[in-house]
Amino acid sequence: MSRYPATRMRRLRDSHFIRQLTSENTLSASDLILPLFVHEEARSVNVPSMPGVQRLSIDDCYRHAEQALTLGIPMIAVFPVVPADKKDANASEAENPDGIVPKVVAGLKQRLPELGIMTDVALDPYTSHGQDGITDEHGYVINDATIDILTRQALLQAASGSDVIAPSDMMDGRIGVIRQALEAANYPNTKLLAYAAKYASAFYGPFRDAVGSASKLGNSDKRSYQMNPANRREALREIALDIEEGADMVMVKPGMPYLDIVREASTNFAVPVFAYQVSGEYAMLHAAANNGWLDLNATALESLLAFKRAGAAGVLSYFSLTAAALLRQAH
Ligand code: PBG
16 A cells, blocks of 8 residues: 555545545435424414424425425425324324324325325324323333324325325334235335334433423333433344334434444445434534534534435435525535
C-alpha cells in the first residue's frame, strides 16, 4: 500500500465535484417517510415538545400529505390522536370502521392515490391505560388476546386503503397472524413493515405527549414487551422471526442511539431495513438549536444521512418535510 506523500487522502476532498463523485451514500426525498398526527378537531394544535409538529385537523393532514408528495416523499405514516372519552380498557375505538384512521386513509387515497400510506397497528392511542395491548388484573399486557384485536385493526386499515401496515406493538407472533388474515381477506399486496426491533426507550417522551398516552401510562412502562436497550443479539432474533412470519420490511426504533442495530440488520438480512428517528431525537436537535448551540438544518440532514450510511433503506422522521425542502434547494 502506498503511503504519504503518494497517498494523500485529502486529494479527494479538495473540491465539491470530487466530493460529490466519491460520495458513498446519498440522502434524497425518496428515502423519507413523513409521520402525521391527526385528530378530529376543526383546528390544528401545536405539540409543545416537538417544535414544528402539530396535531393536524383532517383538512390540514390532507394539505401536509399533498406537500409531501410534491416534494418527492413517497409515503406518509398516519398516527391518530384520540380524545380521552373514546379510550377504554379494550381499545374498542381501534375497531371502529368510522374511526379517524380509516376515515383519513380513505380520504387520502381518494385525493392522492399515488402517495403511499402507512398505518400503525398498536392499541396505545386507544387504551385508557396507555399500554399497546389489553391488560390482565396486574396490568400485564396479554399477548394472544391483544393479537386478536390487532388483527382486526389491521384488516380495517387494509380495507380503508392503507398500503403498508406497521405493527409497532412488539407482541409475539402478530406478524404471522396478521399476514395470514390479510391473505385470507384477499389483500395479497398489502405490505407489512414490522417494528421488529423496538426498544423500551425514554426517547419516546414527546410522542406520548403528542398522542396523549403519557398521562394515561403514568408510572407504568412497556418493558415487558419492548426490548431491553442493552441487547443487540436479541434484535437479530426478533428480526429473523418477523421475516419468517411474513414481514416484507423491518423497522429499528429508536434511530440514532441504535445505529449499530440498523447496521447489523442491513448486513444480516436481505429485507429493506428502515429506521425511526423518534420524537426525542427530533426534540433534542430542536432544543439545542433553539439555544443557538447547533445548526438545525445541518444537523437534521447529517442525522438523516447517517441512517443511509448505516444501511437503512429509508427513515421515518419528523424532519421529512424540512429535509425534502432543503434537499430540493441544494440542487
Ligand atoms: C407505540 C408507539 C411509540 C411511538 C410510536 N408508536 C412508542 C411508545 O409510546 O412506546 C414513538 C414514536 C416517537 O417517539 O416518535 N405504539
